[in-house]
Amino acid sequence: MMYGYEWDTTTWVTYTTSILPIILIGLTVTLKAAAAGFAIALVLGLVFALLRRSRVKVISWTTAVIVEFLRDTPLLVQLFFLYYVLPDFGIVLPAFLTGALALGLQYAAYTSEVYRGGIEAVHHGQWEAATALNMTRMQAYRDIILPQAVPRIVPAMGNYLVAMIKETPVLSVVTVLEMMGLANMIGERTFEYLVPLTLVGLIFLLLTLICSAGLHRLHKALPKAGIPLR
Amino acid sequence: MSWTAYLPMLWQGATVTMTITLAAIVCGAMLAFVFGILRVEGGPILSAVALCYTEVFRGTSLFVQLFWFYYALPLVGLSFDPITTGILVLAAHVGGYGAEIVRGALASVSVQQLEAARALNFNRAQTLFRISLPQAIVEMMPAFGNLAIETLKLSSLVSLISIADLTFAAQSIRNITLDSASIYSITLVCYFAMSLVLMAAVRVIEHFVRRGDVFPRSAHS
Numbered sequence: 001m002m003y004g005y006e007w008d009t010t011t012w013v014t015y016t017t018s019i020l021p022i023i024l025i026g027l028t029v030t031l032k033a034a035a036a037g038f039a040i041a042l043v044l045g046l047v048f049a050l051l052r053r054s055r056v057k058v059i060s061w062t063t064a065v066i067v068e069f070l071r072d073t074p075l076l077v078q079l080f081f082l083y084y085v086l087p088d089f090g091i092v093l094p095a096f097l098t099g100a101l102a103l104g105l106q107y108a109a110y111t112s113e114v115y116r117g118g119i120e121a122v123h124h125g126q127w128e129a130a131t132a133l134n135m136t137r138m139q140a141y142r143d144i145i146l147p148q149a150v151p152r153i154v155p156a157m158g159n160y161l162v163a164m165i166k167e168t169p170v171l172s173v174v175t176v177l178e179m180m181g182l183a184n185m186i187g188e189r190t191f192e193y194l195v196p197l198t199l200v201g202l203i204f205l206l207l208t209l210i211c212s213a214g215l216h217r218l219h220k221a222l223p224k225a226g227i228p229l230r
Numbered sequence: 231m232s233w234t235a236y237l238p239m240l241w242q243g244a245t246v247t248m249t250i251t252l253a254a255i256v257c258g259a260m261l262a263f264v265f266g267i268l269r270v271e272g273g274p275i276l277s278a279v280a281l282c283y284t285e286v287f288r289g290t291s292l293f294v295q296l297f298w299f300y301y302a303l304p305l306v307g308l309s310f311d312p313i314t315t316g317i318l319v320l321a322a323h324v325g326g327y328g329a330e331i332v333r334g335a336l337a338s339v340s341v342q343q344l345e346a347a348r349a350l351n352f353n354r355a356q357t358l359f360r361i362s363l364p365q366a367i368v369e370m371m372p373a374f375g376n377l378a379i380e381t382l383k384l385s386s387l388v389s390l391i392s393i394a395d396l397t398f399a400a401q402s403i404r405n406i407t408l409d410s411a412s413i414y415s416i417t418l419v420c421y422f423a424m425s426l427v428l429m430a431a432v433r434v435i436e437h438f439v440r441r442g443d444v445f446p447r448s449a450h451s
Contacts (some may be wrong), residue, residue, distance in 0.1 A: 072379060072425035073418045074386035077397055081418065084410035101449040155379055169293035173390065197294060205289040 045111030126197025243399030268330025
């Protein structure tokens, strides 16, 4: 994707303006990877949280161990594991999907704890009421518990989204050309690393500041205790 | 070549990982306390400096910071070996998060405590070191524990600036043997084991902090 691009390294201003377009293409890849990873984390995290609360001891303990393991090992090594080991088992995914999967798995471990906290914060009487109405466990979760848990966990989830955006550069080590990968590549060709790296750093800073401000407003807009319980 | 043959090389990498992690935790904790306290007590200019520090190091990715300092420091005449660069950048990064923890904990000390200190004619330094910090440090410990684990995990990124840590060792062995499954499994288990040890260590420190041994003269409940 670098063919046909020219950059002018005479001054840092011309250099910045000439690489900005391609870095912005990288930004879209960064955002897409974070979005895909976050979607996986939201779904898988809920699955982990529900399995963790299962009444069958074997299931809840196994899930606890898996979540702890995912949480306490580095994303980079998990990514290498998926990238190099999955093909040995005949699962060949594009680098982008492998990367999104690695992000999703690691953050599913984090989000499952958030879900668990949210679910446990729902008043005990709600479970009793659901039982009194002869609901199954599944129905109670879907119609009673989760709708009350979700509003309280939104801010925490948002923080993890911001954290995940900042971790996407890791995907560049498995050939995903997001911002950081492109910046390094431009550096390799021009031997001028500082301008592209500074540019990427500034874009990340801007991105996190915007996201944090957005989250702050969202947090203010949400009712303090979520949906009223009683 | 059976998987046991990888262990010596991985062990060597693991010692580098442990060194970097511990050094970064110690330096990061110092930065965290300095900048966290400046945020609360520093006055308008110093607290703004501390705010800039935390925002920059938390807001830009560690990945970018590592490469930036790796290429930038030699340009201003500071040539460290990669390990020092790795430790400093990692420390500065987690120090940014730590400073927020310190700030939050100091802010959560109840106003009555500060009023009591003022009533007893404590000056600002006395109030900070005798009243606020001993109480705040207990509040900080769980968050610092998580941050310590985070430091260990993030230390894997230093392999990308050519430091021979555990991840780097795993990569080199894989490039020779192509035995991905066993190498990465062992590596993940090694990191997990180190996390568990680190967590246990944090528990022990937390226990001592809670007993008040670190601040024997503090008014302890």
